[in-house]
Amino acid sequence: MDSIDKKSLSERDICTQFITPSITAAGWDLHAQVREEVTFTDGRVIVKGRSTARGPKKRADYVLYYKPGIPLAIVEAKDNKHTVGAGMQQALSYSHEDCLDVPFAISSNGDGFLIHDRTGTYPETEFQIPLDQFPTPDDLWQRYLRWRGISDQAEQIVDQDFHDDGSGKSPRYYQAKAINRSVEAIASGKDRVLLVMATGTGKTYTAFQIIWRLWKSGAKKRILFLADRNILVDQTKTNDFKPFGGAMTKIRNRKADKSFEIFLSLYQAITGPEESDKVYKEFSPDFFDLIVVDECHRGSAKDDSAWREVLDYFSSATHLGMTATPKETQYISNIHYFGDPIYTYSLRQGIDDGFLAPYKVIRVDIDKDLQGWRPTKGQLDKHGNLIEDRIYNQKDFDKSLVLEPRTQLVAQRITEFLQATNPYDKTIVFCDDIDHAERMRQALVNCNPELVGEDDRYVVRITGDNKEGKEQLDFFIDPESRYPVIATTSKLMTTGVDAKTCKLVVLDQRIQSMTEFKQIIGRGTRIDEDYDKLFFTIMDFKKATELFADPDFDGDPIPDEDYDPLSGGKGTDGDPGEGDTNGDDPPPPQPGVKKYYVLDTEVSVVAERIQYYGPDGKLITESLRDYTKKKVMSRFASMDEFLQTWNAADKKAAIMSEFEEQGVLFEALADDIGKDLDPFDLLCHVVYGQPPLTRRERAENVKKRDYFTKYGTQARAVLEALLEKYANQGILAIESMDVLKVDPLDDMGTPVEIIKLFGGKDAYLAALKDLETQLYASAS
Incomplete structure (x- = not known):
């Protein structure tokens, strides 16, 4: 190879002829341990207005793994016109803790390797080695173990393979980090572990891989997975946890069959207020080795929670908590219980990487919400109740007092938005309580008679008290099912609803809880490119999106009040008259009156503003x-x-x-x-x-200059067609070579034939540049 002129080789040639042979010669398995051109993010979705584009993806030239899922090094390659260390900055950015989190960043131009060591196990942090002295997998692995403080005993657990179903599916980079950190922590003896991962980032799949590796290694033989929604348990059992097969069971009918190894359960299925409900006591306190607590921000984190007694009973087991919204308050602390998170993957990170959908906000301000409403002297509501004389404001509306024209106005604005975009876009409308959700359903039905006439499931109420509505939940979250389209709800759909195609989240609910707010926003953050779901819209009627401005929105932990919808707290679907109050809601109506209902008042929108998700993760206000x-x-x-x-x-x-x-x-x-x-x-x-100037005006100005005369007849016809394309579609349309494949240019010949009219590709591009110069000449 010494006779090869390296300077004439491309970067890819340098990889093929020098870097890859050096790596494999050091003992790295090309198929199991070496991955080239690894794209590990999807590229942030950029919402342009009505359309979207993807930002650049992050791609490493090489990632070296000790085993699949356990990365040890990043190698960035450059052609030989660059220095050996020219790729180091990029390698370091990818190896950093908030990215792939690998201990070794390496750069090469084919002459040698520059290695940056984060472990402190080499004499120097950065040093250069010849091509034939690349470190072996075992050498870097042993340095990795010392860096992480992993003992020989713990290594036997950490060394356990990830589950591979043969489909080619592997954990995303952040999932692998969460899995590896959890397994390493538990293998090293940590008995309380907390993972924080934004809604939609695959917490259950991450939990599965953690459990699989601990179970297969023999470190944890009997495992309990706890959730608080039946749908979560069932989805987990049939989807992500399916490989456990016959070793797995779901605890049901308050019966404990101890012959299995992997147990899934609702909290409600193993405990309750009566001693006879406490099924967990049929197991000995040391029966389980590991308990995984899904959505641990809710009741399980409270010291006096009935659910917490399960964790206390199995105190000898390792407890792994998983949540999108950790709590840290005067009353609740899962940070205190589990310790600081060993890994956090936030909503902002997910959006930046392109794995989660960004959002835009339509903030709608209604006059009575801003100005308040006061009854006239002696005014009765529609049921004949005397309305207490005071000023009612947004805290009151839909809780202690209902302005029915306001409900109609909100329904009409939702309908107008859907008609202007797509009336079949999946929509969730969050209301203050069940009564509000039902009134909103009726209002939306009346706003959409034709669509409801096609199928009465166009609008449904999905709340905890309504069997028929709850039966539609699976259809709502099924991307292939057109109906239901609009779901009105209060609390039931805040969590556990994997509605990947939801494109509109409507907030007509006064939300003071950061935990609840993050859960609700999570209903829209999933991406489904097959169904053109790349971003979603939040329509806010009650100032809820002001919580986006709170520094703790994407932070950890979250200062929050005591919001606990599933353990008998405020604002449950089972208590339709109460909402999340934060202790500052107005007094209820007079004794014997649940709510006042007002028909005869005018309500109007006084302001509406669109806010977009900015590149810094904040709304552009x-x-x-x-x-x-x-x-x-x-x-x-x-x-x-x-x-x-x-x-x-x-x-x-x-x-x-x-x-x-x-x-x-x-x-x-x-x-x-x-x-x-x-x-x-x-x-x-x-x-x-x-x-x-409009595009049409710019195009007409070019025509007036008659600059096309210097081209032949056929080439002139092409340029005139391109000019018309510009006038109709803009500059991007004519800069793409694909424009030669569409009407009317496709009638002028194939792209190759059209380019030949100009004397070749370079001449065609020069003519296009000339056309652009003419278009913008008047501004120069």
């Missing part, structure tokens, strides 16, 4: 125009700077993509301005105050 101006001015202080960069760019799409990643929303901005403007004109107008 300023106007789109102000936000755009700030972002563009930070990059181009003057219009001359902007024009120079725009005109010099080979593809305008690159500049647009750069701004979109920073949160500049061209489609939404065009809608706000109300004109059919090119992104160029949008920026010139909004940022630099220039009078804008």
Whole structure:
């Protein structure tokens, strides 16, 4: 190989001829331990307005594993025109704790390797070695074990394989981190472990792999998985936990069959207020080696919870808590019980990686919510009850006092939104209680008579007291089932509902609990590309989304009040008259009156604003125009700077993509301005105050210059067609080579034949650049 001119080789050639042979020569199994060109994120979904795009994915040139799922090193390659260490910065960013979290970052250009050691087991943190001295798998593994403080005894557990079903499915990078950290902690003797993972990131699959490795290694022989929703237990048993097969059972009918090894149970199935309900006592206190507590932020974290007694009874077992929303309050602390989380994967991280859907918020302010409402002297409600004379406000509405025209207004606004987007988009409407959910169902039915006429399941109420509604839950969460489309609820659907295709979450519920808010937002965060679900909309009528501004929204732990819907706390579906109160709700109506119902009052929307998810993980609360101006001015202080960069760019799409990643929303901005403007004109107008031209006006200006005459007849026809495409669809449409495959250009020949009309691809691209120059000439 010494005769090869390395400088002439591509990066891929360097990998194939130098880096990969050096790695395999050191004993790394090319099939089991070496993965090349590993893409480990999906790329953040960028909501442009009505459409979406994906941001760049993170991709490592090599990831080296001791075993599948246990990464030890990142190797970044460069061609030989670069130095050995030119890829180190990228390798370090991928090896960092908040990314793949591997101990060794390595860079190479084919001459040797530069190694960065995070373990402290080498004499130097960063050092260079020749190609033929790449470390062996066992060498890096032993250094990894010392770095993690894993003993020889614990190594036998940590070394256990992940479950492989042969389908090619493997844990995402953050799942593998959660699994590995949990197994290592438990193998090292930690008896309380907490994992925090955002809703929709695969907590149950993560739990399965943890249990599998501990069970297969023999470290934990009998395991109990506890959940608080029957649907969660059933889904777990039939889906993620299916490989346990005959070793697994679900505790039901308050009977304990001790012949199994993996037990799944509802809390309610093994305990209760009466001694006869306490089925868990049929097991000896040392029966279970491991208890996994799903959604441990709720009742199980409370010192005086009836459910906590289960954990206390099996105190000798290892307890693993999993939650999306850890609690830390004066009254509740699962941090105190489980300890600080050993790993947290937040909603923001999930959105940034492209595994979770971003959102936009439509904030709707209603006049009576802002101004309050007071009855006239002696006013009666629709049932003839004398309404107490005081000022009622948003805290009262739908709890102690119902303004029925307000309910109609909310239903009408939901209907208008769906009609403008897609009337069959799955929608959950969160109401204050069951009565409110029923009234909202009726209002939505009356707003959509034709759609309800097609199928009366277009709108359903799914609450804890309604058997018929609950029977529709499986159909609602099934992507292949069109109906139900709209579900009204209060508390039942806040958790345990894997509605991947839900595109609209409506908040007509006063939410003061950060825990409840995060759970509700989690109903929309799942992505389903097969059904075009890449983002979702939150329509907020009761200022609930102000909680997004709380620093603790995506933080850990969460200061929160005592919200506990499933252990008899406030706001349960079983108590339709109460909501989450935070102790500051107004007094109830006069004795004997549950609520006042008011028909004769006018209600109107006084303000409506759209807020988008920004690149920093926060809502863009300023106007789109102000936000755009700030972002563009930070990059181009003057219009001359902007024009120079725009005109010099080979593809305008690159500049647009750069701004979109920073949160500049061209489609939404065009809608706000109300004109059919090119992104160029949008920026010139909004940022630099220039009078804008529409795309059609720019196209007509080019035609007037008659610059096409220098091209042959057929080439001229192509350029004229491209100009018309620009006028109708914009600059991105003509910059793509795919434009040559669609009407009307496809009638002019194949892409190859069209390009030949210009004398080749370079000449065609030069002509396209010339066309773009003409389009923007008037601004120069």
